[in-house]
Amino acid sequence: MTDSSRRSILAAAAVLPAALAGLAAAQTTTGSTGARRATGRTAVVTGSSRGIGAATARRLARDGYAVTVNYLTSRALAEQVARDIEAAGGKAIVVQADVADPARVAAMFDATERAFGGVDVVVNNAGIMNVGPFAAMTDAAFDRMMATNIKGSFNVLREAAKRTRDGGRIISLSSSIIRQVPPAAGAYAATKAAQELFTKALARELAGRNISVNAVAPGAVDTQLLRQHGEAALHGIPEQTPLGRLGQPEDIAGVIAGLCSGESAWINGQNIFANGGMS
Ligand code: NDP
Numbered sequence: 001m002t003d004s005s006r007r008s009i010l011a012a013a014a015v016l017p018a019a020l021a022g023l024a025a026a027q028t029t030t031g032s033t034g035a036r037r038a039t040g041r042t043a044v045v046t047g048s049s050r051g052i053g054a055a056t057a058r059r060l061a062r063d064g065y066a067v068t069v070n071y072l073t074s075r076a077l078a079e080q081v082a083r084d085i086e087a088a089g090g091k092a093i094v095v096q097a098d099v100a101d102p103a104r105v106a107a108m109f110d111a112t113e114r115a116f117g118g119v120d121v122v123v124n125n126a127g128i129m130n131v132g133p134f135a136a137m138t139d140a141a142f143d144r145m146m147a148t149n150i151k152g153s154f155n156v157l158r159e160a161a162k163r164t165r166d167g168g169r170i171i172s173l174s175s176s177i178i179r180q181v182p183p184a185a186g187a188y189a190a191t192k193a194a195q196e197l198f199t200k201a202l203a204r205e206l207a208g209r210n211i212s213v214n215a216v217a218p219g220a221v222d223t224q225l226l227r228q229h230g231e232a233a234l235h236g237i238p239e240q241t242p243l244g245r246l247g248q249p250e251d252i253a254g255v256i257a258g259l260c261s262g263e264s265a266w267i268n269g270q271n272i273f274a275n276g277g278m279s
Pocket of ligand 1: 046047048049050051052053070071072073074075097098099100125126127128129148152173174175176217218219220221222223224225226
């Protein structure tokens with residue numbers, strides 16, 4: 001071997017580790033927390049203009065997911081979530097869709113596939129809480145809640161079942177209220193109990209595709225969903241919670257991000273209660 005060919009081989013060998021490291025970094029990079037980043041993977045988060053959904057969209061974007069931010073009416077808030085994600089170096093699109101409308105839900109998944117090439121994580125989060133004793137609940141309030149929380153959730157899960165790529169995650173929002181069932185929350189609690197059953201059934205249906213399907217059941221979280229019912233809705237919660245405070249959207253986003261990580265792959269068909277020990 002000539003000196004010049006030996007030099008070329010040595011030069012190539014010196015470059016190779018850096019080239020291989022670059023390739024690996026393009027597929028999986030490590031974030032500031034040391035967590036594996038989901039580079040090239042995508043997430044649809046329904047109802048992510050505010051509250052738990054917005055915190056989840058921001059968190060998944062930080063973990064490397066390109067995110068579809070969905071809203072019903074809060075366009076400015078949804079656009080702000082997307083801008084925040086992009087300002088932090090992530091990718092996001094904003095899609096208006098009423099989850100109660102199957103065609104709009106399908107169009108949201110279409111838009112995600114067009115923008116990002118596929119769907120890896122679906123966070124089935126959009127929901128409303130209408131409360132009132134049985135004797136006082138109006139048909140309109142009951143029907144709208146069922147359309148959003150049950151039919152809407154079903155619409156999202158049906159599309160998720162068809163489109164989520166193998167190895168993905170599907171996570172629905174249940175509620176710790178299904179353990180407590182306070183008076184006046186019977187209809188809402190029923191819609192959240194349904195998420196546990198949807199979850200168990202879909203986990204079984206998707207067997208063989210390495211997709212885990214779980215629910216998260218938060219306790220009281222400081223969002224508009226509770227605050228719209230006045231300060232009384234939050235009264236006494238820190239005192240009844242062993243961890244001594246009200247939940248924050250980021251607490252739940254962290255649980256959802258944990259379920260999306262490779263470390264949680266063995267959790268499937270479960271409803272994870274996340275409530276500071278309240279129930
Ligand atoms: P918020 O009221 O803060 O946010 C609700 C989100 O859902 C908003 O982005 C809203 O969009 C969106 N949304 C509502 N209806 C529709 C619809 N038909 N189609 C699409 N998007 C819709 O609620 P939270 O963040 O508190 O709740 C999120 C989920 O967590 C819900 O499923 C809720 O039941 C559950 N949960 C909440 C708890 C809590 O204490 N906060 C406790 C346990 C569970 P827009 O802004 O455009 O209206």
